[in-house]
Amino acid sequence: MEVKEFINTSLIKMNLESSKKNEVIKELINIVADNDLITDSEEVYKKALDREAKGTTGVGKGVAIPHVKSSAVKKPTVAFGRSKDGIDYGSMDEKPTYLFFLIVVPEESHDQHLKLLAQLSRKLVHDDFRESLMEAKSPEDILDILENN
Amino acid sequence: MKKIVATTSCPTGIAHTYMAAESLIEAAKKMDNVEIKVETQGSVGVENELSEKDISEADAVIIAADTNVEMDRFSGKYVVNVSVGDAIDDAESLIKRALKGAEENKDKKIEEDNSDLYNKVSEEKSKRKTERRGAYKHLMTGVSFMLPFVVAGGLSIALSFVFGINAAEQEGTLAAALMQIGGGTAFALMVPILAGYIAYSIADRPGIAPGMIGGMLANSLGSGFLGGIIAGFMAGYLTQWLKNVIKLPKSLQGLMPVLVLPLLSSLTVGLLMIYLIGPPVEAIMTGLEGWLQGMSGSNAVILGLILGAMMAFDMGGPVNKAAYTFGVGLLGSQIYEPMAAIMAAGMTPPLGLALATLLFKKRFTQQEIEAGKAAWVMGISFITEGAIPFAAADPLRVIPSIMTGSAVTGALSMLFGASLKAPHGGIFVLPIPNVVTNLGFYVLAIAAGVIITAIMLRLLKPQLVD
CATH class of the missing domain: 3.40.50.2300 (Response regulator)
Structure with a gap:
């Protein structure tokens, strides 16, 4: 099981267009939908907002990890987006958010996938990991960082 | 480090x-x-x-x-x-x-x-023994919190008898104070504490208020510790459920623990207790009293058997009270035999359990074995409540055991024609001249019930695994 199983260069957007929280979530969901990995993007969007209502996934340190568990998801997938200017995501530390990981998993997921996502979440805590994501020049760089850190 | x-x-x-x-x-x-x-x-x-x-x-x-x-x-x-x-x-x-x-x-x-190693080891062992799953665990939590109240209350009452069985009726005396501490206060807290901590075990802190309020109502409605167990589980699961279903906007979330949960859960539990538990309890009690009145003329041994079993069934609940009031009522008509059977049958549950914890240690938790020592004193003082912690922890096995022992004692007491002119006092009334007749056989009847209770417990209770 490798990182490549749920992310590839077409799921990485180096410069997000949106400037508002809900728009970012929508934009990331559209990326996943364009890759034909979800069956109902409205449903996924609704679930993502439900999750945000329970408590923001803007975990601070410039990172947000909106996530959805839904039967509308075909396979566990991560979409990555970056905003150069930062977005007000209602983050826990009330600072702008730059790095976004949208995580979508089917209702029934293998432990293997979930463990990999858990590993990714753990990495996000490390300063140098986040810094290298900020400095990456291309989707290939991002993929490389995710794989090799 | x-x-x-x-x-x-x-x-x-x-x-x-x-x-x-x-x-x-x-x-x-x-x-x-x-x-x-x-x-x-x-x-x-x-x-x-x-x-x-x-x-x-x-x-x-x-x-x-x-x-x-x-x-x-x-x-x-x-x-x-x-x-x-x-x-x-x-x-x-x-x-x-x-x-x-x-x-x-x-x-x-x-x-x-x-604390030395020995203590730690035995503590660990008793912890393991008491660690049970699900509903059992909740019940055990409630019982372990209730136990000190039973011991403190029961022993205070027993101490008050030392000054003479009616000494507590004199206001201002030390005996009255002891009775107020034990009977009026510690025993009054017993069922609320049981219910409150069952609910606490299920729903954490928010469970305590509805649990204790439900338990207090169980007391005042006369439903005894069995009503308290119902109240505790009801309060616990209800609060847990409310915690999960009520979703408040973030700005109002602070109101959940201080206002919304306590109010909703206590009201619901309280109303359920009053309207669902109260009426049947009252009906059981009046029904049984009437039934016993009708039995007065029939076979004495069978009456003793029934009174005995009733005494042990719910220890302070409606069935026990019906039997006890029946016996006290007959004192007024100068019929003293049923009262003797009732007191004897009320003494055997704690005594039988005390004997069982002494003989069959593998079938009781460390905490129960310790509580068994206090149960001796409560038993000889006719404080049936001493058996409640054991019964509450394992009702389906303990209640049949103590009922059997008490029924045998009640029947034997009637068979021997023992009579008793005081409605309480346990062993403390026995030496007083003319209060008990046929003393030797009366003690024999109690001993028989105690031994049978212990044997029943041995048969019904499984060995605990370490």
């Missing part, structure tokens, strides 16, 4: 759980004198689970969770309980807070450390 154990958990269990765990580990690495072990309760289940050893060695506990985390296993430790986000946000100050808190509460911990 300080040791901290932590557990992290979030609603979806995909990301926050692990970020919080990693943040704590990272923060601990940066502080050079802290060692940390973090358990994650995420979508994959529990990983890196904390062992009993981990917890016992830890100086402090951090719980970073937005879900309900089992708290019981951390008892006796200094616990910092925060939202999962707080651990991601600033793990370092969280660890510092935990260590500082643990330091300030050190006195308590030192006491534990000084």
